[in-house]
Amino acid sequence: MKKRILLICIVFFTFLVGCNQNNVQRNTDLEESIYSVVEDKNNSEINLKTYTKFNWDRAVLFRPYTMEDDINKKLGVDFKDPSGIGSRDDIYLLVFLYEKKVVQYAEIERQRGDFSLTELTPSNDAIKIIRY
Structure with a gap:
């Protein structure tokens, strides 16, 4: 009986660790690429596909002050916002x-420009740059 309980606990713990998304990588290279695009005043949009070297099928850009519950609802998954x-x-x-x-996330500084809020896919990957 004790072995069975121990086995159930191990399986449950493994499941919890496997579902944890805290190991999601921050993509600082992508952040720097975006900053380069924004700094060039001739650019009016960022095409993410050009700067992403990993598999993705959906991306969402969240505005400042977005609460974690709202992020999770929009994403449809539990994401611990780092x-x-x-x-x-x-x-x-x-x-x-x-x-x-x-799979990855990026923190985009507002000092370099504001952006259109949108949901993106590899075939619709443009973020509009809003300049003042």
Whole structure:
């Protein structure tokens, strides 16, 4: 009986660890690429497909002060937001999913420009740059 309970506990723990998305990678290379595009005043949009070297089938750009519950509803998955965007006004949060799992994210500084809010796919990957 004790072995059975121990086995159930191990399976349950493994399931919980496997479902945890805290190991999602922040893509700082993508952030730098986006900054380069924004700094060139001739550019009016960012085509993500050009700068992503990983598999993704959906991306969502979140505005400052977006609460984690709202992020999770929009994504359709449980994502522990490492950026703390819910209490920040200095970044946008760009989250990439592949096969309904968060695979990477980027924190995009607002100081470099504002952006159109949209849901993106590899075939519709343009984020509009809003300049003042």
